[in-house]
Amino acid sequence: MPPRLNIPPVTRILLVALLLQSVLSAAVRYRQWSAQSEIVVEWLTLVPQLSLFYPWTFVTAALVESNIFTLSIAGLTLFHGGRYLERAWSSREFAKFLLVVSLIPNLLCFLVLVMLFTLTRNERWTLTTIAGTIPLQISFLVAFSQLVPAHTVTLFRGILSMRVPKFPLIYIGVVTILSLTPLLTSASLFLALFAFLTSWTYLRFYKTVFPDLDSSQPTSMRGDASxxxxxxxxxxxxxxxxxxxxxxxxxxxxxxxxxxxxxxxxxxxxxxxxxxxxxxxxxxxxxxxxxxxxxxxxxxxxxxxxxxSTRSSSQPPNQTSDPTISIQPQSSTQTAMTxxxxxxxxxxxxxxxxxxxxxxx
Structure with a gap:
C-alpha cells in the first residue's frame, strides 16, 4: 500500500478550498469568455468596483488562482509550508496567522486601488482583480525566516547559496517582474508588499509565543524580540x-x-x-x-x-514473539540538524x- 499523506487539518482545508475555488473560477470565466471583454468573478475574487456586496471575497480571494502555473506553485507552497508551520505552531495559531495575512493585505490593496482611481480617474484600477496566494506565499517565507534564520539554502549544486531571511525580498522581485506579464495582475506587487509587512508585524509584535515546556515562562508572551x-x-x-x-x-x-x-x-x-x-x-x-x-x-x-503509547496499549498481549529493538534518543542538537x-x-x-x-x- 502507498504511504498515507499526513496532512494537518487546516492545511487540508486550504488545499481543498484552493482547488475548488480555482476550478470554479476557471469554469465561470470559460463559459462567459468573449474576445471583447475581460471576465471577472466578483463574488469569488475581490474587484473593488464590483465586490462591495460580497464581503467574504476579502478572504476567499486569497485562495483563487487564475492559471495552471500559479495554481501548481500555490499547491506546492501550501502543502509543504502549511504542514510545517501548522505542526510547529498548532492548528489554532496557524489559522489565526492565515486569517491575518489574507484579510489585511487584500484590504490594503483594495484601498490603494480605490485611491489610485480617485487620483487618476482611470476606471481600470477599480476593475483590477485582487486574487491569488501571493500573500500566503511571502508570509510563509517570513515565518521560515523567524523559525530557521540561521539556515543556508544551497541551490543548483552549490552554485547559489543564501540564508533563509533573504528569500522574501527575492520573492518580491520575482513578483514585480511577473506582474508585467499576463501571469499576474497589477495588484500582485501591492499584495506582496503588504503581506510582507503584515506578516512580519504580526510575528514580531502580536503572535502568541510558544512557551518553553521546561521553564516558567508565562503563556501570554507575545511577539519575537530576537x-x-x-x-x-x-x-x-x-x-x-x-x-x-x-x-x-x-x-x-x-x-x-x-x-x-x-x-x-x-x-x-x-x-x-x-x-x-x-x-x-x-x-x-x-x-x-x-x-x-x-x-x-x-x-x-x-x-x-x-x-x-496508544498503539502499544491497543496491541494484543500475545504478540510477544517479535524481537525488541531499543532506540536511543538523539540529542536535541542532532535532532534539530535533521x-x-x-x-x-x-x-x-x-x-x-x-x-x-x-x-x-
Missing part, C-alpha cells in the same frame, strides 16, 4: 544600517501612537528566540536557532510518544556564524 528577526535582517548587509535607522523611527512613531508596545529587557531575554545577545556575541545566533527548533521538536516528540526544515527546503547547511565572520573581517 535580533535575528529585526526588519533590517531581511536586507543586504550594506543597507542594513539605513533600514534599521528608518525602521526605528517608524517604530517610535507607532509606539507614540500606541499602536505598538515597546519590548522590555525581559521580553528581549525570554522572547521566542530565547537568547537576545548582541550580534558580536559568539554563539548567540546558534543558541537562538537551536532553541527555536527545540521548542517545535518538543511538541512533536510529545505527540509521537502519545501516539506510540529536522523537517532541511527535508522541505532541500539541501541546507547550518552555518550561523558565517555572516558574523564576514562582519569581523
Amino acid at each position: 535580533e535575528t528577526f529585526a526588519f533590517a535582517e531581511f536586507f543586504p548587509g550594506p543597507v542594513k544600517p539605513f533600514v534599521a535607522a528608518f525602521s526605528d523611527q517608524i517604530f517610535n512613531a507607532l509606539v507614540a501612537m500606541r499602536v505598538c508596545t515597546p519590548f522590555s529587557p525581559g521580553d528581549a531575554s525570554t522572547g521566542q528566540g530565547g537568547s537576545y545577545l548582541p550580534r558580536g556575541a559568539p554563539g548567540g545566533v546558534r543558541a537562538e536557532a537551536e532553541r527555536r527548533r527545540a521548542l517545535a521538536l518538543k511538541a512533536l516528540d510529545q505527540r509521537l510518544h502519545a501516539a506510540t 529536522s523537517q526544515p532541511t527535508a522541505m527546503l532541500g539541501e541546507t547547511n547550518y552555518n550561523p556564524d558565517h555572516d558574523h565572520e564576514k562582519e569581523v573581517s
Whole structure:
C-alpha cells in the first residue's frame, strides 16, 4: 500500500478550498469568455468596483488562482509550508496567522486601488482583480525566516547559496517582474508588499509565543524580540544600517501612537528566540536557532510518544514473539540538524556564524 499523506487539518482545508475555488473560477470565466471583454468573478475574487456586496471575497480571494502555473506553485507552497508551520505552531495559531495575512493585505490593496482611481480617474484600477496566494506565499517565507534564520539554502549544486531571511525580498522581485506579464495582475506587487509587512508585524509584535515546556515562562508572551528577526535582517548587509535607522523611527512613531508596545529587557531575554545577545556575541545566533527548533521538536516528540503509547496499549498481549529493538534518543542538537526544515527546503547547511565572520573581517 502507498504511504498515507499526513496532512494537518487546516492545511487540508486550504488545499481543498484552493482547488475548488480555482476550478470554479476557471469554469465561470470559460463559459462567459468573449474576445471583447475581460471576465471577472466578483463574488469569488475581490474587484473593488464590483465586490462591495460580497464581503467574504476579502478572504476567499486569497485562495483563487487564475492559471495552471500559479495554481501548481500555490499547491506546492501550501502543502509543504502549511504542514510545517501548522505542526510547529498548532492548528489554532496557524489559522489565526492565515486569517491575518489574507484579510489585511487584500484590504490594503483594495484601498490603494480605490485611491489610485480617485487620483487618476482611470476606471481600470477599480476593475483590477485582487486574487491569488501571493500573500500566503511571502508570509510563509517570513515565518521560515523567524523559525530557521540561521539556515543556508544551497541551490543548483552549490552554485547559489543564501540564508533563509533573504528569500522574501527575492520573492518580491520575482513578483514585480511577473506582474508585467499576463501571469499576474497589477495588484500582485501591492499584495506582496503588504503581506510582507503584515506578516512580519504580526510575528514580531502580536503572535502568541510558544512557551518553553521546561521553564516558567508565562503563556501570554507575545511577539519575537530576537535580533535575528529585526526588519533590517531581511536586507543586504550594506543597507542594513539605513533600514534599521528608518525602521526605528517608524517604530517610535507607532509606539507614540500606541499602536505598538515597546519590548522590555525581559521580553528581549525570554522572547521566542530565547537568547537576545548582541550580534558580536559568539554563539548567540546558534543558541537562538537551536532553541527555536527545540521548542517545535518538543511538541512533536510529545505527540509521537502519545501516539506510540496508544498503539502499544491497543496491541494484543500475545504478540510477544517479535524481537525488541531499543532506540536511543538523539540529542536535541542532532535532532534539530535533521529536522523537517532541511527535508522541505532541500539541501541546507547550518552555518550561523558565517555572516558574523564576514562582519569581523
